[in-house]
Amino acid sequence: MAGANSELVKYTSTADSEFLYYGHCKCINSVPATPDGKPTPGIITRTALQLADIPFLIVDAGSKIKPSIPYISFNVEPGGNIRTGAAVHFNDVKRLYDYGFMLGVQFAKTNDLIVVGESIAGGTTTALGVMIALGIDAKFKVSSSMPDNPHLLKNSVVSKAMEKSEIHYGDLKGEPFKAISLFGDPMMPSVAGIVSGAVTSGSKVILAGGTQMCAVVAILNSLRLPLYNISIGTTCYVAEDCFSNLVDLVKSISTDIPLYSCNLHLAESVKPGLHAFAKGYVKDGVGAGGISIATMLKSKGKINGTVLLKAIEKEYERLVEKFLIK
């Protein structure tokens, strides 16, 4: 429900994190969904995590409502409206990166593969803003949680933000932390830090998502960090979306970053409600695509897209019965 309803969006990431733990939410009386009832991709994430018995932890880097779960606090305010020119306090950007790095180092000690996902409302617009400032031609390439991708709206928001800060395309090529503080969000330095700490300590990382994870890669690249052992993992619904262009976007940032996508066969589901993902709604998020790939890897292919689909349908069925979603 990224950006669609300003009263509800502040609950999105919180509700998603609670859903992963409990299979229901504490902060709202339903499952996270778009205003027209499309359910959260957290359904996929939760199913995949359970199926392959993959442990997970939630990092809170700026949620407005704190989730009723044990979460790792990065102790930061929600990101600001980029049109005002103050997205994240500059000092917080560096600190969030450092906190992420510390955490990544710890995670790497007992995990050879770490998947990092996100749930943030309006995140593709801030991703666009940061990439433009870093000199990456991301216009019309970024993804959306809606089928009618509002590229013009996003471009206009970013243009206004850049005008206000008197920053032009590529001006902040070597200053990613400044780019984040002006046009980004608190997720970016946090995830960049986790990735950096993890790979420095010998772990591999899947950045689970599309556009927003491109922004993270662009930040790491701008910090001149070596981009080894890092890949992007998403669903085919993002990777093959004809209203955005993830493949070219990744290539334009770095040719060192493999992009993996998985087919979850949701178009073939016996549950019509799940077709939405394949029809351009939601598509990915809450790490769904990346975690699905990790599940396939961990099970050495025993859990494939078809096995996963059956389990997702079961989880969806449970939700339909419990919350009467469509």
Place this chain on the structure above:
Amino acid sequence: MAGANSELVKYTSTADSEFLYYGHCKCINSVPATPDGKPTPGIITRTALQLADIPFLIVDAGSKIKPSIPYISFNVEPGGNIRTGAAVHFNDVKRLYDYGFMLGVQFAKTNDLIVVGESIAGGTTTALGVMIALGIDAKFKVSSSMPDNPHLLKNSVVSKAMEKSEIHYGDLKGEPFKAISLFGDPMMPSVAGIVSGAVTSGSKVILAGGTQMCAVVAILNSLRLPLYNISIGTTCYVAEDCFSNLVDLVKSISTDIPLYSCNLHLAESVKPGLHAFAKGYVKDGVGAGGISIATMLKSKGKINGTVLLKAIEKEYERLVEKFLIK
């Protein structure tokens, strides 16, 4: 510096957690120490963690000052003064246990041994209170961070608290959460939950500490949870302290719980400042003893007490140079 100075104690656990990550503190300009300059056992913990490359995470369950690190928030107020009869809100006790359980389940997925330590001011008094309420004769058996163990003071605090609540010895044998809410602290249900979640999911647990971890075992026992794969690990300075009686205390709670202690040879150190631990000051804390044991286990004995001592001396030397501690 448990209990010795009411202005400083609120920084103890916060400073300890920062020290483990950074080797110095952010919330104070020195290392955590008793008012007479005895350094925190966190020196031992940090050294042992680094030596065996053991990952660690910090849980905040009620610190007054939030640490400048990424920490797992259990989102709870500091524990109240037990003399007022309101140590922890009853609803929070159950919630903290549940949060701990959720976390223990996650930790167990990638760790076959989990060490849980604590840093809380005045914790041996709340441990005494809870154990007395649960019908465990812990008087004169609990440990202290000072050589002149103030047993009478602790007994008197607990007696007053029990009088106020009209609870007598053993009255809450089957109601550990009520005992915690009246006489305990937020650490207890949090750690009990972590242990419970971890062993339920197949991991082994070392409860790192003495008296306070006895209270945790007493709580688990009272909840009628099977006490398998759980041990207590501490330093010989606690286990062999003649002003307390950990061995008998553990036995009086359960004969299923092995008690391990390690000799860190601190009495033989070339650094006189480290003799304090062996002379009855501090003795253990911040998981020092349990983590030292885990370090020995992980290294299959390659890191023994003598190797550890050399590394602790080096860390101590660094601190002497940096902070001019004695």
